[in-house]
Amino acid sequence: MSHPAGPPAAPAVCVRHPDRPTGLACTRCGRPACTDCLREASVGYQCVDCVAEGSRGVRRGTTVAGARSAGRGRPVVTFTLIALNLLVFVVTIVQARSVLEVDRADLFDEWVLVPGYVAQGEWWRLLTSGFLHFGLVHIALNMVALWMLGQQIEPVLGRWRFLATYLIALLGGSAACMLFYPVNGGVAGASGAVFGLLGAYLVVLIRMRLPVSMIMPTIFINVVISVVVPGIALLAHLGGALAGAAATAAIVYVPRTNRTALQTALLGGLTVLVVVLSVLGAARFF
Structure with missing residues (x-):
């Protein structure tokens, strides 16, 4: 004896969109989901909730400095520093009305590192001088x-660590000038910070157990140029290189436990140290 069929079952609806009927389901949790809420997985499709839950359990890779090794993107800090240097250079050209004599600009006069002026209280020159240049x-x-x-080092250190290293190297070069240059000597340029990056690169290669031969020819050429070419602040380059290397060592050799806090404390201590050295250099003129 046959029985009349019951009413047809209501179609399943997406758990996230109840107004959307669907015949699909997540292969992980089995809940019905529409096409907008499913993502392709190694086997079948998973809903966005299961994908998010799975992602939380995945450990992100990091570099020796603690920066994320995946999806690091472009070296934004490097490009920003270049843009700032170029902007300052354009301003000095406009003020001096000359490409060859930019040191006549008012901004150059206010920002260049002159140890005697710093000793009189114009401490900003320790930093601002690193964004001035004498010519093209x-x-x-x-x-x-x-x-x-920058393209090599910033992805390894991470953005804020790279910026801190650059600025500490810049101040390290300024501190060397304050300690050893005459009262009326004028020093400008990003060379101290750039030499700091050379020192940073060397430390990174050693920490990652990569051949230092990758960077030694560049260091040698820059040292020779600093010695042979007249008018180059060799001691500023040396001070920047030592400061940059020290900052990088403080970043890449700290233990993983509380790494960020330790890095911050050590970089802060190095910043204080180069400033104190600058103060000691200023004391020579009293």
């Missing part, structure tokens, strides 16, 4: 070096 060749060489080194 000067800024071109520094910016090309910054671009080449």
Whole structure:
């Protein structure tokens, strides 16, 4: 004896969109889901909730400095520093009305590192002098070096660590000038910071157990140029290189436990140290 069929079952609906009937389901949790809420998986399709839950359990890779090794993107800090240097150079050209004599610009006069002026309280010159350049060749060489080194180092250190290393190297070069240069000497340029990146690159290669031969020819050429070419602040380059290497060592050799806090404390301590050295240099003139 046959029985009349019951009413047809209601179609399944997406758990996230109840107004959307669907015949699909997540292969992980089995819940019905529409095409907008499914993502392709190694086997079948998973809903967005299961995908998000799975992602939370995946450990992200990091570099020796603690920066994310995946999806690091472009070296934004490097490009920003180059843009700032170029902007300052354009301003000095406009003020001086000359490409060859930019040191006549008012901004150059206010920002250049003169140890005697710093000793009188104009401490901003320790930092601002690193964004000034004496001419096209000067800024071109520094910016090309910054671009080449920044693309290698910034992804390894991460953005804020790279910026801190750059600025500490810049201040390290200024501290060397304060300690050893005459009261009325004028120093400008990003060379100290660039040499700091050379020191940083060397430390990174050693930490990653890569051949230092990758960077030694570049270091040798830059040292020779600093010695042979007149008018180059060799001690500023040396101070920047030592400061940059020290900052990078503080970043890549700290233990993983509380790494970010330790890095911040060590970089802060190095910043204080180079400033104190600058103060000691200023004390020579009293």
